[in-house]
Amino acid sequence: MENTPVLVWFRRDLRDHDHAALAAALASGRPVHCAFVFDRNILDALPTRNDRRVDFIHASLQQLDAALRSRGGGLIVRHGRATDELPRLAAELGVNAVYANRDYEPAAKARDAAVARQLAASGGSLQLFKDQAIFERDELLTGAGRPYTVFTPYKNAWLKRLSAADHAPLSAPGRFAPVPENLPTLADLGFAPTDLGELGIVPGMAGARQLWDEFRAGRIRRYGALRDFPAIRGVSYLSVHLRFGTISIRELVTAALAEQADSWLNELIWRDFYFMILDRFPQVVDRAFKPEYDAINWADWPEGLAAWQQGRTGYPLVDAAMRQLNHSGWMHNRLRMVVASFLCKDLGLDWRLGEKYFADQLNDFDLSANNGGWQWAASSGCDAQPWFRIFNPVTQSEKFDPEGKFIRRYVPELARVPDKFIHAPWTMGRLEQEALGIVIGRDYPGPIVDHAAAREQTLARYAVVKKAV
Numbered sequence: 149m150e151n152t153p154v155l156v157w158f159r160r161d162l163r164d165h166d167h168a169a170l171a172a173a174l175a176s177g178r179p180v181h182c183a184f185v186f187d188r189n190i191l192d193a194l195p196t197r198n199d200r201r202v203d204f205i206h207a208s209l210q211q212l213d214a215a216l217r218s219r220g221g222g223l224i225v226r227h228g229r230a231t232d233e234l235p236r237l238a239a240e241l242g243v244n245a246v247y248a249n250r251d252y253e254p255a256a257k258a259r260d261a262a263v264a265r266q267l268a269a270s271g272g273s274l275q276l277f278k279d280q281a282i283f284e285r286d287e288l289l290t291g292a293g294r295p296y297t298v299f300t301p302y303k304n305a306w307l308k309r310l311s312a313a314d315h316a317p318l319s320a321p322g323r324f325a326p327v328p329e330n331l332p333t334l335a336d337l338g339f340a341p342t343d344l345g346e347l348g349i350v351p352g353m354a355g356a357r358q359l360w361d362e363f364r365a366g367r368i369r370r371y372g373a374l375r376d377f378p379a380i381r382g383v384s385y386l387s388v389h390l391r392f393g394t395i396s397i398r399e400l401v402t403a404a405l406a407e408q409a410d411s412w413l414n415e416l417i418w419r420d421f422y423f424m425i426l427d428r429f430p431q432v433v434d435r436a437f438k439p440e441y442d443a444i445n446w447a448d449w450p451e452g453l454a455a456w457q458q459g460r461t462g463y464p465l466v467d468a469a470m471r472q473l474n475h476s477g478w479m480h481n482r483l484r485m486v487v488a489s490f491l492c493k494d495l496g497l498d499w500r501l502g503e504k505y506f507a508d509q510l511n512d513f514d515l516s517a518n519n520g521g522w523q524w525a526a527s528s529g530c531d532a533q534p535w536f537r538i539f540n541p542v543t544q545s546e547k548f549d550p551e552g553k554f555i556r557r558y559v560p561e562l563a564r565v566p567d568k569f570i571h572a573p574w575t576m577g578r579l580e581q582e583a584l585g586i587v588i589g590r591d592y593p594g595p596i597v598d599h600a601a602a603r604e605q606t607l608a609r610y611a612v613v614k615k616a617v
Contacts, residue, residue, distance in 0.1 A: 161279055187230040203334065279393070390514075
């Protein structure tokens with residue numbers, strides 16, 4: 149058995165270091181094959197063949213393959229349905245053990261269960277490891293033995309339990325099986341290159357390292373003070389790398405603790421929390437975490453949804469944020485909250501519509517965080533805050549983009565509007581609008597809704613639900 153090879157199945161963990169499944173495979177003392185499957189169950193459902201995420205994964209795999217080859221191995225890449233390709237590849241290689249890191253999404257769990265059944269039918273096994281979270285599944289429970297459903301008690305338990313062993317890097321000596329074949333091209337997969345380079349997005353471990361080194365050297369300790377201002381380079385920009393595992397969560401937690409960067413660590417704990425919620429409460433994928441909120445009578449307003457999607461609501465910060473998303477596939481976290489609140493509580497539209505649009509557009513789309521964030525905004529999720537929290541898009545703009553720098557970057561038609569009007573340009577007089585060449589309703593839309601009136605409608609909409617409980 150010592151020379152019987154094992155197979156590491158890479159998924160959302162595209163690195164060759166501090167990798168739980170890879171470390172376990174190498175520690176087995178057996179030759180290690182490495183594989184990745186471009187799963188057609190996922191790819192065939194994508195709306196375009198110019199998908200930045202596929203481009204990012206493909207480029208990251210090239211780096212991973214090079215790193216593995218430098219260690220005597222390499223990456224086997226298949227294109228098909230993972231439930232077919234993994235058992236087939238295991239049989240071809242004579243592998244009876246497949247190692248992979250655990251995923252918490254319902255579809256991924258079903259896929260893994262199907263692969264495990266097929267491997268078991270031929271005497272093999274699928275062994276899953278914790279890698280993308282510090283704590284998972286039932287590792288943190290309330291005193292009553294139940295999963296936490298509110299973040300602050302979860303965070304306190306997370307911090308209380310944390311030890312150095314929980315975030316220690318994972319590695320082991322071992323031997324790789326050589327791989328003769330080359331990776332498929334994007335064209336082989338039916339996809340085309342995208343504008344990642346134009347956007348300054350560097351995929352793979354190299355891109356993650358570049359961003360991480362810059363953030364840790366200059367901003368991690370100031371994250372709490374800078375993170376809410378979209379015109380400032382204050383955040384890490386690592387979300388897409390965390391999504392595809394080109395950097396290790398253990399390394400980030402270790403650094404956050406060393407730097408005493410509590411605000412940054414808090415965000416990493418939120419990430420674990422949302423993984424846990426999705427894993428323990430999979431119904432949140434299409435239903436409200438708080439079931440009573442599925443009874444909300446959402447508006448039916450396709451034109452309002454389209455205006456929100458296109459960044460044409462007449463609220464400059466909302467529009468700038470949506471245009472940033474449409475242009476780059478990324479949105480600042482503060483703005484994700486603002487535009488989500490606006491969709492649900494100003495436009496009165498179902499949070500699932502916004503969640504789906506984000507899922508289609510975001511380079512860093514992660515089901516757990518996306519769903520958690522949208523349900524937070526709609527007050528239907530794991531949230532201790534009251535349902536009547538409604539962001540005012542004008543005051544949010546005044547507070548977090550006070551000079552309108554971010555607005556002017558993405559809504560250039562407002563570039564000449566003075567600071568005192570940039571957050572609510574419809575309050576300018578007609579003569580001033582004419583003088584500036586920016587007439588509201590002609591050159592830039594007026595507000596699609598009156599926020600004060602929309603707020604009252606939202607309070608009434610939610611009150612009906614709360615009264616019925």
